Amino acid sequence: ASPQALPWDMRGLRVVVSAGGTREPLDPVRWLGNRSSGKQGYALARVAAQRGAEVTLVAAHTVALSEPAGVRVVQAGTAQELREAMRQAAAEADVVVMAAAVADFRPTGSAAYKIKKTEREPDPIALTRNPDVLAELVADRQPGQTMVGFAAETGDAEGNILEYARAKLHRKGCDLLVVNAVGEGKAFETEDNDGWLLAADGTETRIPFGAKSQLAVAVWNAVLASRSRQS
Numbered sequence: 001a002s003p004q005a006l007p008w009d010m011r012g013l014r015v016v017v018s019a020g021g022t023r024e025p026l027d028p029v030r031w032l033g034n035r036s037s038g039k040q041g042y043a044l045a046r047v048a049a050q051r052g053a054e055v056t057l058v059a060a061h062t063v064a065l066s067e068p069a070g071v072r073v074v075q076a077g078t079a080q081e082l083r084e085a086m087r088q089a090a091a092e093a094d095v096v097v098m099a100a101a102v103a104d105f106r107p108t109g110s111a112a113y114k115i116k117k118t119e120r121e122p123d124p125i126a127l128t129r130n131p132d133v134l135a136e137l138v139a140d141r142q143p144g145q146t147m148v149g150f151a152a153e154t155g156d157a158e159g160n161i162l163e164y165a166r167a168k169l170h171r172k173g174c175d176l177l178v179v180n181a182v183g184e185g186k187a188f189e190t191e192d193n194d195g196w197l198l199a200a201d202g203t204e205t206r207i208p209f210g211a212k213s214q215l216a217v218a219v220w221n222a223v224l225a226s227r228s229r230q231s
């Protein structure tokens with residue numbers, strides 16, 4: 001979407017978007033991470049700024065991306081850093097969008113020095129749960145604040161993508177859940193995305209296959225629609 005094509009309909013709205021994948025250190029030179037590129041979160045931030053919003057982007061690790069114009073960028077490496085940055089930014093936001101891929105677990109301890117290989121077999125990596133940032137932000141939400149979660153689902157023997165997504169929307173208590181179908185080269189590290197937008201009122205909208213900027217436009221449209229239903 002070119003800037004000219006976008007309406008200036010988010011003027012005065014304060015939004016915070018998280019993007020990218022957290023990295024959980026094992027030692028000073030190694031981490032546990034994930035494949036998130038950050039492109040979807042950056043597209044959301046860029047489009048919101050183009051529509052006149054006041055945007056804070058909390059960026060975990062991403063591929064090389066140019067900073068969106070007119071956006072305040074805060075870096076966050078680990079899930080715990082991202083939690084702090086999101087808490088601060090969310091305190092003054094009308095809309096919170098959690099597009100980041102937050103590691104569910106982190107190594108229980110990070111070694112102060114580089115782990116050396118020895119003659120022994122290596123120890124298994126012990127893991128601890130990370131905080132659920134979105135769940136915490138929903139629990140502490142300001143009145144009138146709109147909360148948006150993301151879910152990347154593959155479906156499996158136990159259930160299909162939409163069944164998992166509906167359960168996640170209710171579990172997280174957010175107003176909107178953006179569901180990406182992943183696997184088979186979809187979503188991660190690509191320019192295109194497809195999926196569904198699930199709203200807390202039961203509305204389910206198919207997002208046509210297209211650029212991440214198009215998905216960003218659809219998400220912000222849904223946010224504005226949800227806010228106008230509330231007021």
Ligand code: CTP
Binds near residue numbers: 101152
């Ligand atoms: N999320 C979060 N903090 C975490 C894990 C996830 O804030 N520790 C957020 C993500 O940013 C996303 C939403 O929660 O907006 C859903 O993330 P997802 O990984 O799909 O859900 P989980 O609850 O972690 O469930 P699972 O990974 O088992 O599917």
Ligand code: CA
Binds near residue numbers: 102103104
């Ligand atoms: Ca997860």
